[in-house]
Amino acid sequence: MSRPRIVVVGPGFAGVNAIRRLEHRIPKGAAELVLVAPNDYMLYTPLLPQVSSGLLTPQSLAVSLHRLLRRTRIVPGSAVGVDPEARTVLVRKISDELTYEPYDRLLLAPGSLTRVFDIPGLTEYGFGNKNLAEAVVLRDHVLGQLELANASQDPVEREERSRFIVVGGGYTGVETAASLHRLTEEAADRYPDLASAIRWHLVDIAPRLLPELGPRLGEEALDLLRRRGIEVRLEVTVREVTENKVTLTDGRVLPCRTLIWTAGTSPSPLVASLGAPTDRGRLQVGPDLAVPEAQEVFAVGDAAAIPDLSKDDEGTLCPPTAQYAIHEGRAAADNIINSLLGRPLRPFAYSDKGLVVDLDGRDAVARPLGVDLAGLPAMLVTRGYHLATVPSGPARARVAANWAIRMLLGGEVSRLGFMHGKPSTFMDIEAGHYLDPEHVRAETARLRERAERARG
Numbered sequence: 001m002s003r004p005r006i007v008v009v010g011p012g013f014a015g016v017n018a019i020r021r022l023e024h025r026i027p028k029g030a031a032e033l034v035l036v037a038p039n040d041y042m043l044y045t046p047l048l049p050q051v052s053s054g055l056l057t058p059q060s061l062a063v064s065l066h067r068l069l070r071r072t073r074i075v076p077g078s079a080v081g082v083d084p085e086a087r088t089v090l091v092r093k094i095s096d097e098l099t100y101e102p103y104d105r106l107l108l109a110p111g112s113l114t115r116v117f118d119i120p121g122l123t124e125y126g127f128g129n130k131n132l133a134e135a136v137v138l139r140d141h142v143l144g145q146l147e148l149a150n151a152s153q154d155p156v157e158r159e160e161r162s163r164f165i166v167v168g169g170g171y172t173g174v175e176t177a178a179s180l181h182r183l184t185e186e187a188a189d190r191y192p193d194l195a196s197a198i199r200w201h202l203v204d205i206a207p208r209l210l211p212e213l214g215p216r217l218g219e220e221a222l223d224l225l226r227r228r229g230i231e232v233r234l235e236v237t238v239r240e241v242t243e244n245k246v247t248l249t250d251g252r253v254l255p256c257r258t259l260i261w262t263a264g265t266s267p268s269p270l271v272a273s274l275g276a277p278t279d280r281g282r283l284q285v286g287p288d289l290a291v292p293e294a295q296e297v298f299a300v301g302d303a304a305a306i307p308d309l310s311k312d313d314e315g316t317l318c319p320p321t322a323q324y325a326i327h328e329g330r331a332a333a334d335n336i337i338n339s340l341l342g343r344p345l346r347p348f349a350y351s352d353k354g355l356v357v358d359l360d361g362r363d364a365v366a367r368p369l370g371v372d373l374a375g376l377p378a379m380l381v382t383r384g385y386h387l388a389t390v391p392s393g394p395a396r397a398r399v400a401a402n403w404a405i406r407m408l409l410g411g412e413v414s415r416l417g418f419m420h421g422k423p424s425t426f427m428d429i430e431a432g433h434y435l436d437p438e439h440v441r442a443e444t445a446r447l448r449e450r451a452e453r454a455r456g
Helices: 013-025 045-052 132-151 155-161 171-188 215-227 269-274 322-341 375-389 393-409 437-455
Strands: 005-009 032-037 041-043 062-064 072-083 088-093 098-102 105-108 112-114 163-167 199-204 230-234 238-241 245-248 253-255 259-261 265-267 282-284 294-299 354-359 363-368
Touching: 005 013, 005 098, 013 032, 013 322, 045 132, 045 171, 045 354, 045 375, 062 393, 072 098, 072 105, 072 269, 072 437, 088 437, 098 437, 105 269, 105 322, 132 155, 132 171, 155 163, 155 253, 163 171, 163 253, 171 199, 171 215, 171 230, 171 259, 171 354, 215 230, 215 354, 215 363, 269 282, 269 294, 269 437, 294 322, 354 375, 363 375, 375 393
Parallel strands: 005 032, 005 105, 032 072, 105 294, 163 199, 163 259, 199 230
Antiparallel strands: 041 062, 072 088, 088 098, 112 265, 238 245, 245 253, 354 363
């Protein structure tokens, strides 16, 4: 009997923790492990705003998969479809070639895309902050706007280039606004005539910031941002974006050439190719993380609607956070092994241990184990949490060293040459390449037939 083949899609928190668990628990040679990943690193996304501000270098958050994994074959590409009948995953490699990976057990952890709405001009002129490329380009763009504003004698142009708008009052939006505001403060030392013209805005359609942290810490974060000079408007969002202005739903028209969109995420379209029921785009799974209609398929992270057994309210789902994804990946790995061995599958149950928000490296708010913290205690908890969660020694050392260098020597305020050619996760590297179930089956059959002809 051939050894089972386990395919994991996605190198995020859930996928990487699952494949590491499988390597640890499955004896060498007892199963074939495959990871489908568009990049050869795991991105530590919670600290991405600190890359866009220059507090951390991009390499600090790119954790090498080859360092983390020892017995897994990495397929460099993105899954674009699943054929559950043929038990295959269709993959578009980074060379743009299509291939397929057969599986005995499949774990879907493809992550998410930036959630966008039908707002005129958003995808043409908005900037995201969801991957390393976007973070680096965003930093260059912000610094470039200040340089251009300082060099201009046109007061209208100076105002447009000196205003920055962040949309989204969640973790990413708040941390991005705080981090980039600090960057422009440091850069303004070079342009004393421009310092008073720099304006930062944070807008969100929700009635309060960071609702997951509770009312008190949400208000603490709001007050902190406003004391720094960031104008925060709630229950307001964007109506239209053009090259040089942003129209808000409260009727204001702001001269602006930098709109940063962080208003949430949407599940990967990959899950739709499975043909199984979804909940707001997330694959419906049981408490054991398996897909009821295809028991050999498991799903976790942003791709899955997982019942939260720690809550009394029936119908409550696990939040799509890194903390949950880590434990979901490990639990899915255990149940994959149980399913192969014919053992009962265990329900996933996890209680949130708290939330942390780093506000530019000088301030933070945190709620560890239900205790509200702000100021220095929150900063210590936040930094300690991130250092404990970054999954490799070299990455932890880089993060700690970057923090120490900034604290002792200050930061560097210079562009890296990525100002042009804006990337966008609004459509993502895989967007437009996902296939519907019928096309997945047809492509899989074609590739199988070609492979059989090549063998003989």
